[in-house]
Amino acid sequence: xxxxxxxxxxxxxxxxxxxxxxxxxxxxxxxxxxxxxxxxxxxxxxxxxxxxxxxxxxxxxxxxxxxxxxxxxxxxxxxxxxxxxxxxxxxxxxxxxxxxxxxxxxxxxxxxxxxxxxxxxxxxxxxxxxxxxxxxxxxxxxxxxxxxxxxxxxxxxxxxxxxxxxxxxxxxxxxxxxxxxxxxxxxxxxxxxxxxxxxxxxxxxxxxxxxxxxxxxxxxxxxxxxxxxxxxxxxxxxxxxxxxxxxxxxxxxxxxxxxxxxxxxxxxxxxxxxxxxx
Numbered sequence: 304x305x306x307x308x309x310x311x312x313x314x315x316x317x318x319x320x321x322x323x324x325x326x327x328x329x330x331x332x333x334x335x336x337x338x339x340x341x342x343x344x345x346x347x348x349x350x351x352x353x354x355x356x357x358x359x360x361x362x363x364x365x366x367x368x369x370x371x372x373x374x375x376x377x378x379x380x381x382x383x384x385x386x387x388x389x390x391x392x393x394x395x396x397x398x399x400x401x402x403x404x405x406x407x408x409x410x411x412x413x414x415x416x417x418x419x420x421x422x423x424x425x426x427x428x429x430x431x432x433x434x435x436x437x438x439x440x441x442x443x444x445x446x447x448x449x450x451x452x453x454x455x456x457x458x459x460x461x462x463x464x465x466x467x468x469x470x471x472x473x474x475x476x477x478x479x480x481x482x483x484x485x486x487x488x489x490x491x492x493x494x495x496x497x498x499x500x501x502x503x504x505x506x507x508x509x510x511x512x513x514x515x516x517x518x519x520x521x522x523x524x525x526x527x528x529x530x531x532x533x534x535x536x537x538x539x540x541x542x543x544x545x546x547x548x549x550x551x552x553x554x555x556x557x558x559x560x561x562x563x564x565x566x567x568x569x570x571x572x573x574x575x576x577x578x579x580x581x
Contacts (some may be wrong), residue, residue, distance in 0.1 A: 385442035
């Protein structure tokens, strides 16, 4: 906290990540570079002078963004938002077991119900986010890599609707779209079926920096860079100018429990299967 206050006084510009485990993936990369590590490492390697801040919370949902915004540094220049996947997972797990999802009428009813609620919640949340920072990068959601055919098919069907809503809401507000759905096209991009690994984080952070440096703000555009830079997959290999202090996963998890962060065990069944090869 002291360093953050000092940096604010010195006029340091922040790139702040908010949302869920797509951006807060440290616990899933097993000592390798998390998204926040890779972003700060690339910022320093390129001499950009920014500071990356992680306010995203593993397991969080659309309704949790209001709370995250309260801790976003006032000197934030750009926000990166990735949220909505956990809303879908929880809806899926609560509805599918008691529904005849192969009945076209019932399936349509389930999707219609979810997308109506999702659209209203996402739109309201995005208004609040852009009121905080009008330079916001909006991320789509990647496709879960489940071997189990039923769950995988249902998730991918629903995801098409969810991502169309995310794109539409971002476009209404003339925001750039980081299309994670399309850039995650290799099995190695995933740490498990629903979380990004270091290669996936590499793609995400490359796009974030490219957007900040090149996007014409006030216009919408989609970004889908798929290049890898393996120097940023392991923190020990970073070509940066100074070390970046990070918390150990165990300490981070202890703090989450104390602070009342979302219970990520709700998503645990979805992480168990091996990512499918495609």
